[in-house]
Amino acid sequence: xxxxxxxxxxxxxTSIGAICLFQPPExxxxxxxxxxYEELRVMTEADVALRDPVRKLPERALKEFFAWAQDIxxxxxxGFAVNQHxxxxxxxxxxxxxxxxIVPRILELQDICYINRIRxxxxxxxxxxxxxxxxxxxxLASAPSPCNSLEQARLESEVLxxxxxxxxxxxxxxxxxxxxxxxxx
Numbered sequence: 001x002x003x004x005x006x007x008x009x010x011x012x013x014t015s016i017g018a019i020c021l022f023q024p025p026e027x028x029x030x031x032x033x034x035x036x037y038e039e040l041r042v043m044t045e046a047d048v049a050l051r052d053p054v055r056k057l058p059e060r061a062l063k064e065f066f067a068w069a070q071d072i073x074x075x076x077x078x079g080f081a082v083n084q085h086x087x088x089x090x091x092x093x094x095x096x097x098x099x100x101x102i103v104p105r106i107l108e109l110q111d112i113c114y115i116n117r118i119r120x121x122x123x124x125x126x127x128x129x130x131x132x133x134x135x136x137x138x139x140l141a142s143a144p145s146p147c148n149s150l151e152q153a154r155l156e157s158e159v160l161x162x163x164x165x166x167x168x169x170x171x172x173x174x175x176x177x178x179x180x181x182x183x184x185x
Contacts, residue, residue, distance in 0.1 A: 001030075001076045001107075002069060003160060005152040006085040012042045013058065013092045016065055017149030019157050020072050021169075029165045032157060036068045037150035062089075062098035069101045078107040079156045080131050109134055109156055109163075116163045120183040138162045139181045140173060 001023075007015040015038065022033040041055035056064070069075060077086060083106055093100040113134045132142055138159045143152065154170060161169035166185040168174065 001074050001078055001160075002072060003153045003157040004077045004079050004082055004085050005149045005156060006088050007149045007152075008088050009042055011088075011091070013040050013062075013088055014042055015039045015149040016061065016089075017151070017153035018065070018069070019150075019153050021078070021157055021160065029167045030157070030161045030169055032154075032169060034068075035150060035153075036065055037148070038064060039148075058092055059096040059098050062093055062096055066093075066099045066101055075101050075103055076105040076107060077103050078109065078112075078160055079153065080109040080134065080159075082106055082108055107160075109159060112160065112163050113137060116184060134159060137181070138184065140178050 001021045003019040003021055005017045006013055007017075016036065018036040020033040020035075021030040023030055038061040039052075039055045040058050040061045041052065042058075079085065086103060086106060090100055092098070109131075110129045113129050117137065129137070135142060135155070139162065140155070140158065143155055147155075154172075158169050158173045161167055162180050162184055166180055168178070168180060
């Protein structure tokens with residue numbers, strides 16, 4: 001499974017953050033196996049920082065992302081608003097003649113949280129969730145600011161781990177500071 005977060009500016013991808021989440025058959029939890037992070041150069045006059053030559057050209061960055069994802073056994077994409085991120089990736093790949101990973105499934109964090117909330121006892125169901133509500137439900141503080149796409153993918157991976165397995169994934173979200181709520185377990 002790939003936890004994916006894509007940042008965009010005026011319909012162009014500015015950064016890609018992704019984490020390969022692996023679940024060994026003998027374990028009931030995720031392991032963050034490998035990470036991908038790249039800042040892309042955007043050809044716009046509006047923001048000088050996005051035109052920085054240190055950033056990679058979109059075609060090269062997208063090809064590197066595809067190469068990174070190619071060896072991942074389960075290319076299911078998961079995360080907050082990951083459908084939107086997938087559309088942005090597909091559009092950018094088509095525009096830049098870059099290959100696109102074949103996505104067998106997309107797991108929206110909002111849907112996983114909704115299902116978890118329904119099966120939890122004593123927790124009021126709500127309709128749609130924004131990221132702040134999902135983080136609070138999972139026992140986490142708000143997203144750091146400023147936040148890049150890799151940090152966002154890590155945070156969303158942590159939420160996935162808590163909702164799907166009732167366990168924390170990263171030491172930064174340790175049990176003492178951000179305990180996994182009992183209603184998730």
